Amino acid sequence: MKITILCFAGVREALGTRQLTVQLPNNALAGSVLRTLSEQYPALRPLAAYVRIAVNNAYASAETPLHEGDEVALIPPVAGG
Amino acid sequence: MILITTDPISITTLRGKLPIAAHCGAAVWFEGVVRNQNDGHPVTAIEYECYASMAEAELGKIATEAQQRWPIDDILVAHRYGCLAVGEISLVIGCSSPHRAEAFMAVQYIVDELKQRVPIWKREMG
Numbered sequence: 001m002k003i004t005i006l007c008f009a010g011v012r013e014a015l016g017t018r019q020l021t022v023q024l025p026n027n028a029l030a031g032s033v034l035r036t037l038s039e040q041y042p043a044l045r046p047l048a049a050y051v052r053i054a055v056n057n058a059y060a061s062a063e064t065p066l067h068e069g070d071e072v073a074l075i076p077p078v079a080g081g
Numbered sequence: 082m083i084l085i086t087t088d089p090i091s092i093t094t095l096r097g098k099l100p101i102a103a104h105c106g107a108a109v110w111f112e113g114v115v116r117n118q119n120d121g122h123p124v125t126a127i128e129y130e131c132y133a134s135m136a137e138a139e140l141g142k143i144a145t146e147a148q149q150r151w152p153i154d155d156i157l158v159a160h161r162y163g164c165l166a167v168g169e170i171s172l173v174i175g176c177s178s179p180h181r182a183e184a185f186m187a188v189q190y191i192v193d194e195l196k197q198r199v200p201i202w203k204r205e206m207g
Contacts, residue, residue, distance in 0.1 A: 008132055009202035054200070057135040073132055073200070080129070080136075080160060080201030081113050081172050081192060 001026050003066060005033065006073040011051060014043040024066060030055055031062030033072060051076050083140045084159040085133045090173050099157040099175040109184035111192065113172030115165045123207040129162035129171060132200035136160065143194045147187040153178035158191060160201060 006019050022036055030053045038045050053060045054073040066072065082098055084090070092110045101108050115127050144156040157175040165171055174191050178184040195201075 006132065008200065009130055054132075054135055057138040059139075059198075071134075073135065075132070075135075075200050076202070078196070078198065078200055079203045080131075080199045081196045 001028070001066070001068040003028075003033070003068075003070060003072055005037070006071065008073065008076065010047055010076040011044065011074045014047055015041055016043075026068075028066045029062060030060040030064040030066060030072070033066075034074075037074075047076060082155075082157045083137050083144065084157075085131060085137050085140075086159065086161055087163040088161065089169065090159045090161050091170050092173055092175070095157060095159055095173050095175065099177055100155045101177045102154055104179055105154050105177040106179055107181035107184045108175060108177045109181065109188050110176075111172070111174040111188050112170050113192070115167050115169050115171060117167045119205050119207075122205070124167060124205045126164055126166045126206045127171070128164050128204045128206060129160075130202045130204070131160070131162035133162075135200045139199045140191075140195065143191055143198065146194070147176075147190050150190070151178070151183040151187050152180075153183050153187050156187070156191070158195075160195075160199070162201060 034048045038048050052075040140158050154177045159173040176184045176187045
């Protein structure tokens with residue numbers, strides 16, 4: 001399935017884009033996103049350990065299942081307020 | 082009420098949006114302001130980036146957690162994003178409750194959790 005991924009802050013700067021798409025197996029879990037992206041985008045590798053995954057506006061665990069049409073986001077360490 | 086916006090925010094403009102029920106004896110407010118230094122470096126402005134839909138959702142969860150932890154009534158959180166100059170207000174939190182102790186603790190909790198969880202990022206410019 002095709003998944004669209006939103007990129008913010010340090011991830012956006014490292015990958016040079018606000019969003020990208022990846023192909024994942026139909027039963028992929030959230031934990032596979034960073035693995036798959038790190039293979040395709042070396043610039044992501046130094047950040048990957050610090051990036052959290054969000055699915056449909058909520059933090060996901062590695063075991064969160066993904067579905068076609070989900071909004072997935074890469075969340076580097078936050079700094080609001 | 083949760084407000085994520087690029088428009089200017091302040092206690093003055095938002096105070097009418099926090100319900101203060103007749104049994105509430107306290108309304109505690111907080112403003113986060115852009116200051117002119119960070120880590121020893123001068124700052125002229127902060128660029129705030131925001132994943133708005135998730136920021137709103139996560140702040141909603143934090144507000145609900147505060148209401149479950151303490152006997153407080155209503156909460157208002159407003160965060161502004163975009164380019165903010167020194168002196169401009171990035172964050173407003175308001176909380177009404179029967180007694181003041183819980184309102185102070187809830188506001189502290191909301192700021193602390195926001196800084197750990199809410200998908201907003203800042204870049205200082207100076």
